[in-house]
Amino acid sequence: MKIFLGALITGIAIASFIYMRKIAPDQSKLVLRGERPHFPVVSGNNLNRETFEFPRDFSGDLNLVIIPFQQKQQAIVNTWIPFAQEVEGAFPGFIYYELPTIYELPTLSRTFINEGMRAGIPDETTRQRTITLYLDKESFKEALDIQTENEVHLFLIDKDGEILWSGTGEYTPEKAESLLNYLRSRSN
Numbered sequence: 001m002k003i004f005l006g007a008l009i010t011g012i013a014i015a016s017f018i019y020m021r022k023i024a025p026d027q028s029k030l031v032l033r034g035e036r037p038h039f040p041v042v043s044g045n046n047l048n049r050e051t052f053e054f055p056r057d058f059s060g061d062l063n064l065v066i067i068p069f070q071q072k073q074q075a076i077v078n079t080w081i082p083f084a085q086e087v088e089g090a091f092p093g094f095i096y097y098e099l100p101t102i103y104e105l106p107t108l109s110r111t112f113i114n115e116g117m118r119a120g121i122p123d124e125t126t127r128q129r130t131i132t133l134y135l136d137k138e139s140f141k142e143a144l145d146i147q148t149e150n151e152v153h154l155f156l157i158d159k160d161g162e163i164l165w166s167g168t169g170e171y172t173p174e175k176a177e178s179l180l181n182y183l184r185s186r187s188n
Contacts (some may be wrong), residue, residue: 037045
C-alpha cells in the first residue's frame with residue numbers, strides 16, 4: 001500500500017509539473033532600443049496562453065497599447081475599451097491591446113496571476129488582447145519615459161514600434177479627441 005501511495009503521489013506531482021509548464025507564462029523579454037520615440041521589444045503571454053513579442057506581433061498598422069501597473073487600475077483601463085472598440089470599427093488597421101506590467105516573478109506566481117485573470121475574463125477578445133508583461137519595470141518605464149506607475153499609460157504605436165501618440169489616465173472626451181485628431185490626420 002505504501003508503494004502504491006508513493007507511486008500515486010509521484011505520478012500526481014509529475015503530472016502537475018508537466019501541466020504547470022504547459023500553462024505557465026514565460027518570463028518576459030525586454031530589449032531596449034536606442035532610438036526614440038520607440039516602443040521597446042517586449043514579450044509576454046496573453047490569457048489564451050499564447051506568446052507574443054512586440055512590436056513584431058502587433059496586428060494593426062496602428063496599435064493602441066494600454067498599460068496598467070496595478071490591479072486596481074483595471075477600472076481606468078475599462079473606461080477606454082468602449083472608445084477603443086468604436087475606433088476599431090471606424091479606422092481599419094487600428095487595434096488595441098492591454099499590457100498589464102508586473103515585476104519579474106517566479107513561474108508559480110506568474111501562473112497564479114495569469115490563470116486568475118483568465119478565470120475572471122470570459123470575453124475571448126479581451127483574453128486574446130491582454131498580454132501580461134513580467135519584466136524589469138524600471139527599465140521598461142525609462143524606455144517609455146513613464147514617470148509614475150500611479151496612472152494608466154496609453155501609447156499609439158505603428159508596426160515598427162514608433163510611438164505616434166501618448167496619453168495617461170482615464171478616458172475623457174478631450175483625450176479621445178486628441179487621439180482621433182491624430183488618426184484623422186494619418187488617414188488624410
